[in-house]
Amino acid sequence: MRFGIWVEPEMVNADSDLYRAHPDWVQHHPGRTRTEFRNQLVLNLARGDVQAYLWDQLHGLLSSAPVDYVKWDFNRCFTDAGWPGEPYPQKLWTEHVHALYALLDRLRAAHPDVAFESCSGGGGRIDLGILSRTDQVWTSDNTDPLDRLAIQHGFSQLHPARAMAAWVTDSPNTQLNGRVSSLRFRFVSAMAGVLGIGGDLAGWQRGRDRRAREWVDLYKEIRPVVQHGELYRLRAPEGGLSAVQYVRGDDTVVLAWLQAQHYGEQQPPLRLRGLAPDAAYACLDTSAVHRGSVLLHRGLRTALRGDLDAAVFRLRRV
Numbered sequence: 001m002r003f004g005i006w007v008e009p010e011m012v013n014a015d016s017d018l019y020r021a022h023p024d025w026v027q028h029h030p031g032r033t034r035t036e037f038r039n040q041l042v043l044n045l046a047r048g049d050v051q052a053y054l055w056d057q058l059h060g061l062l063s064s065a066p067v068d069y070v071k072w073d074f075n076r077c078f079t080d081a082g083w084p085g086e087p088y089p090q091k092l093w094t095e096h097v098h099a100l101y102a103l104l105d106r107l108r109a110a111h112p113d114v115a116f117e118s119c120s121g122g123g124g125r126i127d128l129g130i131l132s133r134t135d136q137v138w139t140s141d142n143t144d145p146l147d148r149l150a151i152q153h154g155f156s157q158l159h160p161a162r163a164m165a166a167w168v169t170d171s172p173n174t175q176l177n178g179r180v181s182s183l184r185f186r187f188v189s190a191m192a193g194v195l196g197i198g199g200d201l202a203g204w205q206r207g208r209d210r211r212a213r214e215w216v217d218l219y220k221e222i223r224p225v226v227q228h229g230e231l232y233r234l235r236a237p238e239g240g241l242s243a244v245q246y247v248r249g250d251d252t253v254v255l256a257w258l259q260a261q262h263y264g265e266q267q268p269p270l271r272l273r274g275l276a277p278d279a280a281y282a283c284l285d286t287s288a289v290h291r292g293s294v295l296l297h298r299g300l301r302t303a304l305r306g307d308l309d310a311a312v313f314r315l316r317r318v
Contacts, residue, residue: 004069029082046095164193269299
């Protein structure tokens with residue numbers, strides 16, 4: 001990404017020139033107080049004049065600067081889903097969506113080099129219709145690395161890793177729970193999708209900057225396998241050891257996390273999948289060579305211990 005923008009085109013502020021000029025452009029019911037949320041009202045995108053206005057504004061914006069990324073947000077629900085003067089106002093529910101798709105299609109055709117991310121109060125708009133028109137989605141506003149393991153486990157049941165935005169944010173997690181987690185755990189958690197960094201870099205110490213750079217370099221190396229490989233959910237995040245595996249050609253990547261170690265017990269080996277039993281696989285991180293049959297039936301030892309530990313394992317068929 002070189003230059004991105006964050007827009008919320010389906011909303012309008014009541015204290016704006018647009019609303020003062022066109023108060024009938026928002027969803028509303030006659031005689032009812034118009035409900036604001038986040039100081040916003042929802043534009044009636046089913047109207048042709050609203051569609052034309054948004055096209056002019058967004059096309060002009062993307063044509064005016066070297067934008068290569070658009071985060072398209074929708075942060076509130078329909079609360080006044082009315083369309084005064086329309087004989088069949090109920091069609092607003094479907095026509096708004098069709099108009100949204102048509103606007104995105106038109107913008108993508110006019111600006112084919114711009115990447116689009118869908119966001120809606122977090123991960124509220126990740127249906128297959130929107131995914132066919134966007135490059136990735138904002139998975140959740142919850143970026144706590146432990147919580148994200150369960151969120152990402154559910155997301156991956158339907159959607160590929162290359163569509164799942166996953167950010168490394170600061171510790172303690174001041175947004176939600178105050179949880180303290182290591183940079184390692186935060187990075188390995190986010191490496192299961194499209195890695196991004198959302199921390200306050202100005203507050204990072206020099207040593208953390210160096211380690212973060214190393215994690216980013218590692219992710220760039222494994223990114224083709226994670227984003228385009230076959231995904232195997234080895235162990236669900238249910239309180240102990242969890243892991244996912246990606247296989248692409250001769251390369252395998254395993255991401256493993258340990259929530260907590262109980263009674264000092266060792267973690268069970270991870271039985272891998274998708275490997276050739278008669279082949280040998282070299283671990284690029286430990287230099288060990290494993291037989292495929294051993295990895296499939298006995299498993300891979302992670303050596304994780306303590307609380308909130310994590311590791312990345314890279315295997316290559318030799």
